[in-house]
Every structure is written in C-alpha cells, then in structure tokens.
Amino acid sequence: MSVVTTSSATGTASAPARRDAEATKAAILRAARHLLARHAHADITLKAVADQAGVSPPLILKYFGNKDTLFSQVMSFETDAAALLDAPLADLGRHMVRHVLVSQTEQGADPLLRIVFAPLHGEQGDILRANFRTQVSDRLAARLSGPDAGLRAELAVGTLLGLGVMFGIARGTHVRATDLDDIVERYAPAVQAQLTL
Structure with missing residues (x-):
C-alpha cells in the first residue's frame, strides 16, 4: 500500500508510461513514413506499420484510431x-x-x-x-x-x-x-x- 501511495503522490508511475507512449507514437509515425516512402498508401496495412514499428496493430488503433488518422499525420511535412x-x-x-x-x-x-x-x-x-x-x-x-x-x-x-x-x-x-x-x-x-x- 505504501508503494501505491508513494507512486501516486510523486507521479513517478505515470511519467514513464507517458514517455513510453510518446516514444511508441514516434516509432509508429516513423514506420508509417518509412512505408509511405516505399509503397502506395492503399497497399500499406496497419499490420505492416506495426511490424515495422515493433508494436501490435491494436496499439496503433489505441493511439491513432484508424489508418486514415495515422496517415493524416504522416502526410504532414x-x-x-x-x-x-x-x-x-x-x-x-x-x-x-x-x-x-x-x-x-x-x-x-x-x-x-x-x-x-x-x-x-x-x-x-x-x-x-x-x-x-x-x-x-x-x-x-x-x-x-x-x-x-x-x-x-x-x-x-x-x-x-x-x-x-x-x-x-x-x-x-x-x-x-x-x-x-x-x-x-x-x-x-x-x-x-x-x-x-
């Protein structure tokens, strides 16, 4: 119980998760950019992006919602x-x-x-x-x-x-x-x- 109280009070439990989430989102965007520079948009699957990023397809859905939302960010320069x-x-x-x-x-x-x-x-x-x-x-x-x-x-x-x-x-x-x-x-x-x- 004291561990939970200490983590909640200091916020240390949530800070690493936030950093990991940001790193994961960045990895997904890098992977999608990498694939978009080599394949037609219609041929790129969320599974291919997930494999390139080293994450699971459901994680992409968690962070971006769907392929169109992900690629709207990837299409930005x-x-x-x-x-x-x-x-x-x-x-x-x-x-x-x-x-x-x-x-x-x-x-x-x-x-x-x-x-x-x-x-x-x-x-x-x-x-x-x-x-x-x-x-x-x-x-x-x-x-x-x-x-x-x-x-x-x-x-x-x-x-x-x-x-x-x-x-x-x-x-x-x-x-x-x-x-x-x-x-x-x-x-x-x-x-x-x-x-x-």
Whole structure:
C-alpha cells in the first residue's frame, strides 16, 4: 500500500508510461513514413506499420484510431520542413544537402522523399502534394528575398530531391561511395545559388 501511495503522490508511475507512449507514437509515425516512402498508401496495412514499428496493430488503433488518422499525420511535412530549413539563409544550401544525405544514411530514407511517391497514393497523393507545397516550398520561398522567390524555392527543393532520389532510391554507386562531406561541397552551391542572389 505504501508503494501505491508513494507512486501516486510523486507521479513517478505515470511519467514513464507517458514517455513510453510518446516514444511508441514516434516509432509508429516513423514506420508509417518509412512505408509511405516505399509503397502506395492503399497497399500499406496497419499490420505492416506495426511490424515495422515493433508494436501490435491494436496499439496503433489505441493511439491513432484508424489508418486514415495515422496517415493524416504522416502526410504532414511540418516537422521535416522545420529540420530541413533550420539554418541561416547564407548556409541553408549546405545544411539542406547535408540534412538529406544524413537522413538517408541514418534513417534509410529522407522523410521529404515521400513526395516522390505522391502519384501512387491517389487522393492521399493530392494531400501529400498540397502539404509539401505549403509546408516546404512556400515556407522556403517566404524566407527568400529578391525576385521569383517561389520559383527559386521550388528549383532549390527540386535540386535537393534529385540528390535524394539518386542517393536513396536509385542508390547511385558513385554517389553512395563518396564521402558525404565531399558531396556537400560539390552539391550545396547548386542549391544555394537559388537561395541567395
């Protein structure tokens, strides 16, 4: 009885459960993003997401309710864009290139590359495209000064996605065999050229 009283009084029993719940939700979202970057939305089952995340399908239902609710969060680029654009404008091209390469290397996929598979996702692809435009391209354009900011932002992002496709999807042997710092040095100026005039 004293253990229950102590746990209730200090709140230690609920704190670990909350942390575990947040870690589990994050693992589920990572797994769903991973699958969405490789498969059509209609082909992804909750069981596949659960297997990828190392949890049970009922746990996904507990946290997200259903597949549509889960994927509405997965289709957002807010968090990914915040990480991608988290650098001063003068060094943003370098940061963006490194971010894509490190994401590919450490996570097996860059979350931004989900946009490449939008045509496979039917109506969900339209949501993915709209989110990408507003949360990534338009957000980047808002940071740029000078003429044609929207065009320049889209060209910078397109250049970046090309690298991501070659590195992570086409798995170019020369690109993958090259040191990441060397790729950043060679590629960042092409991205930066669109960001600063």
